[in-house]
Amino acid sequence: MKRKILILTVIAALLISSATLIWALANPSADSGAGSQSDPLVSVSYINDVLMPQISTYINQRLAGFDGGTNVPSPGYNPHFEVVEVRAGQRLMGYAGTEFILRSGSATIIASELGGISDTTSGTDLPHTMAAPHNHLLIIPRSDGRGLNITADALVMVRGRYRVQ
16 A cells, blocks of 8 residues: 555656656746746845845835825925924915824815815815814815915924925
8 A cells, every 4th residue: 555655656756747847848938946037046134134225215215205196206295293383374285195183273174176175084075164173184185275274373283295374
């Protein structure tokens, strides 16, 4: 019984190796196997020390100042939330993708003809002149003049490109 299993195993190995050899002879341009030109061996240290810094640098350069609708970096972009003090009567204007969180004070929405500001906390679109809710994540969908009209001195957390007018 053991001898039959051994013979069958040897026959199966010979069939597999001969099929691989026939395929390799039929496809001489196919470069297969680890360590070949099409599948080079790469060490973990090479990935960590060489590739990851290059990839991180590339991603950071692409994201630094991303203007939402173009691939051109925009000056004034901050990838972290920044607390901005805005006085009553001023307007806080955002660009595509800018995020606002009204922490104190009061403000009304400045919308455009294409719509209002996305309130992702409540899942609604806030129309022009509506009171901005406190502690809700508000996102400017386009760079078309949308923002907040500050009606009482306010602290607003802002992530993205903005300007105070």
